[in-house]
Amino acid sequence: MNLSHSLLLGSFMWCCFTLQANTHDNMNATLWYQSSAEFKASAIQTYQAATLQLPLAIADKSWTALTNQKENYQQLPPAIIVDIDETILDNSPVAAQSVLLNAGYDPKRWDQWVAMAAAKAVPGAVAFVNTAEAAGVKVLYISNRECEKRTGSDDSCPQKADTLRNLKAVGIEKIDASQIWLKSEQPLWSSEKESRRLLAAKDFRILMSIGDDFGDFLPDVKKNITPEKRSTLVDSYQDYWGTKWFVLANPTYGSWQTILEQPNSQYLQSVPTTNN
Numbered sequence: 163m164n165l166s167h168s169l170l171l172g173s174f175m176w177c178c179f180t181l182q183a184n185t186h187d188n189m190n191a192t193l194w195y196q197s198s199a200e201f202k203a204s205a206i207q208t209y210q211a212a213t214l215q216l217p218l219a220i221a222d223k224s225w226t227a228l229t230n231q232k233e234n235y236q237q238l239p240p241a242i243i244v245d246i247d248e249t250i251l252d253n254s255p256v257a258a259q260s261v262l263l264n265a266g267y268d269p270k271r272w273d274q275w276v277a278m279a280a281a282k283a284v285p286g287a288v289a290f291v292n293t294a295e296a297a298g299v300k301v302l303y304i305s306n307r308e309c310e311k312r313t314g315s316d317d318s319c320p321q322k323a324d325t326l327r328n329l330k331a332v333g334i335e336k337i338d339a340s341q342i343w344l345k346s347e348q349p350l351w352s353s354e355k356e357s358r359r360l361l362a363a364k365d366f367r368i369l370m371s372i373g374d375d376f377g378d379f380l381p382d383v384k385k386n387i388t389p390e391k392r393s394t395l396v397d398s399y400q401d402y403w404g405t406k407w408f409v410l411a412n413p414t415y416g417s418w419q420t421i422l423e424q425p426n427s428q429y430l431q432s433v434p435t436t437n438n
Contacts, residue, residue, distance in 0.1 A: 186264055191413040192257040202285045204411055209286030212370060212408045213293055219369040219406070220297060227371050227406035229380075229399075231363045241366035242294055243359060245373035246305035246342075248412045250291070251281040251328060257414045267415075276307060276321050279328035284410065288333045295336040300366060302341055303329070304358045304378075309346045319347055356381035374412035384417040389429060392421070 195201055219225045223236040227243075247253050256275045260266065275281075291301050309319035317323075326339055343351065343358050350357045355377060362368060376392055377384045379402075383392055399407070422429055 186261045188257055188414055189261050192254055192261055195252075195254045195412070195414055196258065201411060205284050206286040208372075208408050208410055209290040211404055212372060213290055215370070215405055216294060216297060216299070220299065223367075225406075226368055227402070228359060228363050228368045230360070231368060235363065235367045238365065238367040239300065240298070240369050241300040241302050241362060242370045242372065243302050243304050243362060243368055243378075244291070244371075245375065245378045246303050246307060246325065246329075248284065248374040248414075249372055249378075249410050250284060250287045250303070250334075251332070252284050253281050254414065255281075273310070273312070273321070276324050276328075277312075279324050279331060281328055281332070283332035292333070292335050299369060300341065301337070302343065302362050302366070303337075304343050304355050304362070306345045306353050306355070309344050319344060322347070353377075354381060354384065370406055370408065372408045372410070374410040375416045375418075376409075377417050379407050379409075385421060387421055389418075389421065392418075 220240055226235060244250055253275065256272060259271065260268070294301055305325070307321050307325060309321055311318055312320050322339060322342055322344055325342055325344070326337065329337055345351055345353055359368070371379050373379065380395060383395065403409070
């Protein structure tokens with residue numbers, strides 16, 4: 163094969179690879195997450211707003227972010243519940259890998275990424291967490307990273323040590339393993355986080371919840387529910403958003419997507435067709 167043929171073949175292969183990558187369902191969402199100034203600004207905005215609310219929440223002993231924390235909580239020590247993935251840690255390199263491989267979610271690739279403990283921080287997250295801890299507020303990390311044994315190890319949850327290492331690596335100054343509650347770590351700790359929120363409420367007055375999924379704030383919103391019902395629930399808690407609940411934008415994955423029935427296109431609200 164001569165040089166010109168090699169160059170032509172290489173160009174063709176690159177063109178096809180680029181076309182393949184560009185047609186991946188998650189291409190634009192991942193690009194937005196990784197490259198847009200808008201995402202960075204919105205994340206910083208979210209955490210700055212939470213920081214401004216923090217002194218008010220600490221001082222007001224009746225303040226709680228949990229709708230079912232109603233009795234005998236006023237004298238409990240304060241805490242904040244945060245999600246980890248796409249709330250504190252940015253795992254978009256895994257999404258980018260899937261785009262470039264033209265592949266879907268792979269639990270093996272995900273666990274390899276967790277083991278690397280290489281995720282960077284979501285903008286604004288570390289400064290907020292360190293400010294809260296310095297003010298005497300315990301930060302509890304309730305995550306759906308799943309505990310699962312790895313080949314050749316007796317550790318039932320190596321993901322916990324990996325996660326702790328990653329959180330320390332991004333600059334979180336005060337944290338230990340007792341603050342990280344992962345999915346499947348305890349028998350009742352499923353992807354539904356309500357049982358872990360209720361456990362936290364026994365020992366702490368919960369000042370805020372911060373996450374990237376609706377399920378980080380309310381139970382029973384991740385399956386057997388319509389987008390319309392979820393939207394109504396958002397309206398029902400108007401007073402919580404931006405004061406006690408803070409949501410990070412995540413267009414790459416989440417229960418917003420998994421609750422949709424196929425075909426997803428049925429949920430598109432397009433311009434009405436006109437007959438001219």
